[in-house]
Amino acid sequence: MGDVKTSEFLPPYLRSNAVVRALRDTYASFSERREALGLSNPGSVENVAREVQKDVFLTNLMFTGLRADLNRPLSVSPMFQYNHAFAMGSQGLPPYAFSAIYGTQGVSSAFVQRAAESANTASRFSCKATSITTVS
Secondary structure: OOOOOHHHHOOHHHHOOHHHHHHHHHHHHHHHHHHHHOOOOOOOHHHHHHHHHHHOOOOOOOOOOEEEEEEEEEEOOOEEEEEEEEEEOOOOOOOEEEEEEEEOOOOEEEEEEEEEOOOOEEEEEEEEEOOOOOOO
16 A cells, blocks of 8 residues: 555544554565565456366365276077176265066066165156057
């Protein structure tokens, strides 16, 4: 601010207040230390976070995990297959998952799928029931 002191901008009743004086002296002390270091302004918080992720974290250049899916069809009609899925190094994928699929073909076809992960289990069932109409 040049030669103009900040106390000149304060109203007279705040210039003699002990709390305001302590805050003003603390701010002036930090300002002097910052100027003595000669550091440049790093910019906004978003830019600092982007620089840290780009320069410090090497996630774009590192190997972050492994996933393997093993499928085994046992039968075509009726359809029956099972699947083992293994994952390592990923926070979003379960370390092991097993699923089995059973399906039939024909007039009333059915499809059943069961998946089991480390702590979760999910099932899906679909049935198509149609009647055969003959035209004579």
